[in-house]
Structure formats: C-alpha cells, structure tokens
Amino acid sequence: MADLENTLHMQLEKGLVTIELLPKLAPGHVARIKELAREKFYDGVVFHRVIEGFMAQGGDPTGTGMGGSKKPDLKAEFSKEPHVKGICSMARSSNPNSANSQFFICFGDAGFLDNQYTVWGKVVAGMEHVDALKRGEPPKNPDKIVTMRVAADAKA
Numbered sequence: 001m002a003d004l005e006n007t008l009h010m011q012l013e014k015g016l017v018t019i020e021l022l023p024k025l026a027p028g029h030v031a032r033i034k035e036l037a038r039e040k041f042y043d044g045v046v047f048h049r050v051i052e053g054f055m056a057q058g059g060d061p062t063g064t065g066m067g068g069s070k071k072p073d074l075k076a077e078f079s080k081e082p083h084v085k086g087i088c089s090m091a092r093s094s095n096p097n098s099a100n101s102q103f104f105i106c107f108g109d110a111g112f113l114d115n116q117y118t119v120w121g122k123v124v125a126g127m128e129h130v131d132a133l134k135r136g137e138p139p140k141n142p143d144k145i146v147t148m149r150v151a152a153d154a155k156a
Contacts, residue, residue, distance in 0.1 A: 006030065007151035008037060008121065012133070013143055017126035018151075019088055022119065026077040029090055029099065029120040034150050036069060036101055042148035048138045054110060056133045057091055058145060059102035063138070068100030077118045083110040086123035105130050
C-alpha cells in the first residue's frame with residue numbers, strides 16, 4: 001500500500017495525477033513540497049513553461065517563471081536518480097541552491113539534467129493528464145493545478 005504521507009494528489013483540469021514522493025533522495029525538498037501543498041500554495045498556479053518532449057514546469061504563483069514562495073531557497077539535494085518520463089524535479093536558477101517552489105515533470109528522457117537538479121518524486125498514476133497540458137513558453141491559456149494535496153490529509 002502507498003505511503004499516504006509521501007503521496008501527492010495533484011488535481012489538474014483534465015484529471016488526477018498521483019505523485020510518489022522520494023524523501024530518501026531529497027528530504028528537504030519533499031518537506032518543502034508537502035509544506036507548500038498543505039498551505040494550498042499550488043492551488044490555481046499555472047504550468048508556465050511546457051516544452052514538447054521535454055517537461056512541464058509550474059509552481060510559480062506569478063506565472064512568469066521568476067517567482068516563488070516567501071520561504072528561503074533550498075540547498076541542492078542532487079542524486080543519481082535519472083530524469084525520465086514522470087520524474088518530478090525542482091526548477092532553479094543557475095545557482096544550484098536556488099530551488100524554492102517551482103518544479104517540473106519530465107515528458108521523456110532528460111538525462112542531461114541528471115545530478116544537476118533535485119529529483120523529489122515520480123508520477124505513478126495520471127501521467128496522461130500531464131502529457132495533455134497545453135504547450136508553450138508560456139502556453140496560451142495555460143493549464144493550472146486545481147489543487148495539490150498530501151494524500152494523508154485526505155483521510156478522515
């Protein structure tokens with residue numbers, strides 16, 4: 001059975017995406033994603049950069065790719081986990097320790113990112129909904145995250 005404390009439910013307009021969090025790889029980043037999800041930070045935030053064959057990026061409340069949360073930036077937690085289809089990883093500036101709230105989901109193999117971006121999760125269900133996001137930098141009428149929740153919080 002899934003570890004509900006380390007499972008995210010990201011509701012997109014087209015359907016539900018289930019993400020398995022990987023705290024052994026990136027404990028600080030997983031803690032941040034869960035903290036922001038619990039604060040409803042990601043609700044209504046668009047995917048502002050969606051590149052065919054590469055990835056979908058979101059998590060910026062301004063929708064520009066330049067914003068983040070008010071929390072301090074995170075120290076990089078690079079790992080050997082490969083950037084392949086369904087991998088969730090943190091976006092950052094050229095500073096390796098600048099990840100904050102923005103993340104991306106890989107559409108395919110992006111091995112050139114390995115050991116340079118922090119992998120914090122992987123899509124285990126609903127990848128077809130990620131694949132269906134409108135493309136563009138930024139997309140016209142971008143798709144948004146309706147809600148993002150830690151699965152453990154949904155249990156009554």
